Amino acid sequence: MQPQPAQPLVAATPIAFVQAIMRAYDRHGLPREAALLALDRARIAPEQLADPGARITAWQMQQLSEHAMRALDDEALGWFSRRLPWGSYGMLARASLSAPTLRVALARWCRHHGLIAPDIALALRCEGGVAHIEITELASLPAGMREFCLVSVLRNIHGLACWYIDSRIPLLGACFPFAAPAHAPAYAVLFPGGTTFQAAHAALSFDAQYLQLPLRRDERALRQMLQNALPLTVLQYRRDRLLVQRVRQLLQDEPGAMHSAEALGARMHMSPRTLHRQLKDEGATLQALKDEVRRHRATELLLRSRRPVKQVAEAAGFQSEKSFIRAFRGWTGHSPAEFRRQGTPTA
CATH class of the missing domain: 1.10.10.60 (Homeodomain-like)
Structure with missing residues (x-):
């Protein structure tokens, strides 16, 4: 069992996301013991699953997610009709690494993501100086996994965008096509800038000026990042280049x-x-x-x-x-x- 970091972390991640990962074990036909081992690795008590108000830390979520992705050999954690084998998102990151600007990198990411996960379509759109990354659902996502899928895909692409240009990208807002869940207050941490529910589709928005910035990473930096990529979704960059x-x-x-x-x-x-x-x-x-x-x-x-x-x-x-x-x-x-x-x- 890995030790927790010395610095205490705020427990803000809803237990609903843990429940979604547990459903992935069932979806892929793995025994209950494998799911319990993942919970133990992340120091999450099984009884917490029955408490809708329970929260876990970012560290716990990283431990649980990585263990589940490796055990299931599915970086999508059961969201899509086909597995995304371990290394899939690293492959997407490498495919955009040679882009001259963040705009080109994100456009490539969106296009390539559709090639490996046709259940959803990602698109980059700009309007009135604001950039929008939007998700269109092309197939029904599994019951109990839809929220976690949409949240994770947007968090992943936002984290990668920040990493590419080595800068904070403050969000102007996020929206989701479902009713506000009981744990809606947690979205203030997940998507600073405000969240709207019951929207037409899932999307996040930020200042389009960031799209003009050049990428600041190379192959060596990519290999180093991929050794511990999951924290990208929670890493708060100190530098804001704009x-x-x-x-x-x-x-x-x-x-x-x-x-x-x-x-x-x-x-x-x-x-x-x-x-x-x-x-x-x-x-x-x-x-x-x-x-x-x-x-x-x-x-x-x-x-x-x-x-x-x-x-x-x-x-x-x-x-x-x-x-x-x-x-x-x-x-x-x-x-x-x-x-x-x-x-x-x-x-």
């Missing part, structure tokens, strides 16, 4: 707002402390980004409009004309009026 761009866009969209770290963090589903830390990791600060956006807007208005300086100050997000003049002189070495007369862009 964080600076996302913060800058929010500042530009609402130039008159105060834009505190608390307010911006809430918009991006992170704490103020995390926001400051991740900006620092990217070589930026919130105040510097605010100054950059305000400076750009102020100089544009001074050079391309005849608005009074007071109105320019308000449009750039300053509470008073005096504070604007002081800040502008610090940026350019000139007062707004002098800058306008000279008509000289800042360096």
